[in-house]
Amino acid sequence: MSERTASGDSGRATIRDVAARAGVSVASVSRVLSGNYPVSEELRRRVMKVVQDLDYVTNAHARSLAGGGTPTVAILINNITGAAFTHVAKGVEGAASLRGWLSLVGTTGDDPERELALVNLMRQQGVTAVILLGGAYDYDEYQLRMARFARSLDAAGSHLVLVGRPPLEGDVPATTVDYDNEGGAYAMASHLLSAGHRRVLVLPGHAELTTAQGRLNGARRAFEAYGVPFDPKLVLHGPYDYEHGYDAVEESLRLGLDFTAVLAGTDVVAAGAMQALRAGGLRVPEDVSIVGYDDIPLASQLTPQLTTVHVPYEEMGRVALRAVANRRESGGGRRRGGDGDHVVLGTHVVVRQSVQPPPVS
């Protein structure tokens, strides 16, 4: 009881403690626990007994230093409580733990500094991949920044995955999992147009956000396809939140803008817009129709239930993780430019109750 193998020792038990107590070598304990080496039944029993007595678990840090270790993915997200991308996180986490992988989570809060710090922190952790969630701001510097991340992670044996943003230009070692953003917006706008709406208030989101740009483009293309003039004065940019939806509609009503439908950039914005319409004495959808984007649970919980664009967020998360896993299994070779580097998932309109033909004036 004088040695450091004393069972009452503070701190956690080591593999040496187990070996000593079971009267076997350290190597044997390791082999019993790994299970990838022939071991006699007698030895296994002896070791497992002690493992349970000591409530021993292997030290993950030591294990990964020595070569093994559980793969870990880092999920970087703007805001955990955000509506849509938490579903992506769920998809990633679910697929990861299905394989016994771990998930680290970091929130960037839209702060480039924090983003950089987190990427480096994750690089230190030796994560298998860093998965960046959510639309990006289309600044000039952005492409360079991401390319730097990608190369940096690649050099460290890790990998960058972009989810929900456009792919990087040039020969950059990164994977992108995207959805047909513009196509969804096109379909959604077409739905309004075919219902007879001609003057539509568009709330696409922040002008610099890639997501918003895509949604606006899709809508505009639909108008062109229908030969309907697209009025830029009916486009109001702003953040993807309830307040913006409310304020934008309230302001539009105050200014007496003429519109019979609202094309909101997200379901949450649609919820705010709907509330403002009601506050202004208008009925939805009898007086004004309204559609959203994302198809989060909220959409089917509003009254009337919201017609919106379904985005397969959770599936995107699963796809992202699968891409990482495949890459790892196939040796992570330098087979860039092939498929698999950029996956685009489809979107579709979910018709509910918030759209009607415009009232006859």
Added chain:
Amino acid sequence: MSERTASGDSGRATIRDVAARAGVSVASVSRVLSGNYPVSEELRRRVMKVVQDLDYVTNAHARSLAGGGTPTVAILINNITGAAFTHVAKGVEGAASLRGWLSLVGTTGDDPERELALVNLMRQQGVTAVILLGGAYDYDEYQLRMARFARSLDAAGSHLVLVGRPPLEGDVPATTVDYDNEGGAYAMASHLLSAGHRRVLVLPGHAELTTAQGRLNGARRAFEAYGVPFDPKLVLHGPYDYEHGYDAVEESLRLGLDFTAVLAGTDVVAAGAMQALRAGGLRVPEDVSIVGYDDIPLASQLTPQLTTVHVPYEEMGRVALRAVANRRESGGGRRRGGDGDHVVLGTHVVVRQSVQPPPVS
């Protein structure tokens, strides 16, 4: 270029590579990077130059093996996309990264097996604390199970934190961060009673869930205090989701149950209930009043805006992390039973627009 210090080497650069390239010892590089040892300006420059050239980051696993390492907390949650407890996660993560700590996230999906597996996985990772989020099922086995977790983590130098559930009985090394659940329900029910409601449909949640039990008890106590008979037939148990709220109310209307208000176990349940009332041709709050619990963003986005109980979820997360940090700084001594082991945060009613006196019949 024959040695493994060659710069074009695959895999990440090591501290040895940096040392060799800078022509200094490994110890010096470590000291420059740690910054906790006097180093000449000349040496610092030489080392930092190489660090940047090689884009070197220290290996977190090696570092924590050797003693240092960034503290990491594990957040275990039922469902990332769940409404209320993601805010706790946000609070934890925010407070953690403010200190440079990392957050691991795992989802249990209400599966005890997965919970156990995750706790062990986190123990392997040597996390500073495991933070368990969300109400618990009050099975007999539960207390024993948690006590085992607590001791197991404690023995490994880690610590268990329970958030949003009642504290463990007996001398167990765990910290609990709780909110005044029953008090909030009492206040909420009182609000309905003082508005004149006497027959209230109560949807507390699953009967076995500690959260639901507390909310039901609070409501019952309020009825007693007001001298109003509490009708058990008006209590419907079920999951905390939109569908349950909808179905429960629909069924109640079908059965012709007599009530003038709905006391929902959560805001999401209230949303479902509200929808079902409308579907049944009833107006809210003119015909039936309705209240929720949690005060998630959804509450103020419903029409009418929901009167509910505010629970300081994000703050609870911050408090949980602060408790862990304090414990760590003060040596994590065995000062159990003192304060700080159980923190209870207050709740309060947020009055909005979903409550009116009952209609005169």
Added chain:
DNA sequence: GAAACAATGGGATACGGTTCCCGCACCGGC
């Protein structure tokens, strides 16, 4: 019956850092 072989356990080393301990150089004071 001896040799070749399969099965299984042990010793030693490597993984990439941190930190203790020591040495060297340069300084001022008596």
Added chain:
DNA sequence: GCCGGTGCGGGAACCGTATCCCATTGTTTC
């Protein structure tokens, strides 16, 4: 001019595990 002190850099011993390589034992084959 010599000694003690101070400032700073290097060598080496760990941290806890996986695994390579070798030794031992029991078994099969000619």
